Amino acid sequence: xxxxxxxxxxxxxxxxxxxxxxxxxxxxxxxxxxxxxxxxxxxxxxxxxxxxxxxxxxxxxxxxxxxxxxxxxxxxxxxxxxxxxxxxxxxxxxxxxxxxxxxxxxxxxxxxxxxxxxxxxxxxxxxxxxxxxxxxxxxxxxxxxxxxxxxxxxxxxxxxxxxxxxxxxxxxxxxxxxxxxxxxxxxxxxxxxxxxxxxxxxxxxxxxxxxxxxxxxxxxxxxxxxxxxxxxxxxxxxxxxxxxxxxxxxxxxxxxxxxxxxxxxxxxxxxxxxxxxxxxxxxxxxxxxxxxxxxxxxxx
Numbered sequence: 001x002x003x004x005x006x007x008x009x010x011x012x013x014x015x016x017x018x019x020x021x022x023x024x025x026x027x028x029x030x031x032x033x034x035x036x037x038x039x040x041x042x043x044x045x046x047x048x049x050x051x052x053x054x055x056x057x058x059x060x061x062x063x064x065x066x067x068x069x070x071x072x073x074x075x076x077x078x079x080x081x082x083x084x085x086x087x088x089x090x091x092x093x094x095x096x097x098x099x100x101x102x103x104x105x106x107x108x109x110x111x112x113x114x115x116x117x118x119x120x121x122x123x124x125x126x127x128x129x130x131x132x133x134x135x136x137x138x139x140x141x142x143x144x145x146x147x148x149x150x151x152x153x154x155x156x157x158x159x160x161x162x163x164x165x166x167x168x169x170x171x172x173x174x175x176x177x178x179x180x181x182x183x184x185x186x187x188x189x190x191x192x193x194x195x196x197x198x199x200x201x202x203x204x205x206x207x208x209x210x211x212x213x214x215x216x217x218x219x220x221x222x223x224x225x226x227x228x229x230x231x232x233x234x235x236x237x238x239x240x241x242x243x244x245x246x247x248x249x250x251x252x253x254x255x256x257x258x259x260x261x262x263x264x265x266x267x268x269x270x271x272x273x274x275x276x277x278x279x280x281x282x283x284x285x286x287x288x289x290x291x292x293x294x295x296x297x298x299x300x
Contacts, residue, residue, distance in 0.1 A: 006234035007033035008044050034233035041220045042108040043101055045227055046234030048220055049213060049241065051101050052114060056208050057086055058121050061159065064201060068141050068156050070170040074198055075205075078175060079191060080184045080238030087141035091134030099128055113263065114212060123159050130162070139164075172198035184238055185247045192248055204260065206244065210253065211262035213241040217292060224279055225289045225300055242279040251277055267292050 134140030174194030228240025
């Protein structure tokens, strides 16, 4: 809460709308927060989508045989995410906390099409059993030790053996291609088009995320930009899911997403049919978003 800008507000059916209006304004002006009004659904908006993203990654890592260092290299600043990327973030938050949220979604969102994904992978369960919870227990995906020379060094967890080892350098041709690209949008296009294991990882991650957020409306919110606001303010992503989807092209990615085994909700296809080819647009300095109810653009 000290570092992240997100303030989620969850009204009940009896909440006076004036109270919400006041808190939205107060959160913005006096607390310096991005306030997002959520529906009262499990994990609200940021954790529902953010923890989905982490759980999907946990399963992808096992499937693709990626190491802790490789994942943190792939999911850090290069894709507009914090320096702590994925596994270091899990260490800071605490693996037990993450498991509680994932279990909460699994138990309370039976109709979620990705419910199976919230099943805790074996290696994570074993880490919790062995009290490898991250920073709070001084060992998680990373562990700080003193070397023979008396200097501190960071060891990395081998996900197959759950033994600690020296950190390894990770290198991917796709990441090399992005070194000279400062613009995140242009970089994202290069990442998703990669011909190596990194490119495969990005496509899998992006396509699953895009389908997932399309299916969370109207369950967690009626308005798509609130999902982007929540992820940007709550998980420090530079670009939320819908903004990222716009960058990669909505219409041309739908066949690829479905070919990869994910289902995009019909409202996205209706949007394309209605002649709206992006979730956002800017006209005369004013930002608009695609409003699902009216099937046209509205001011953010």
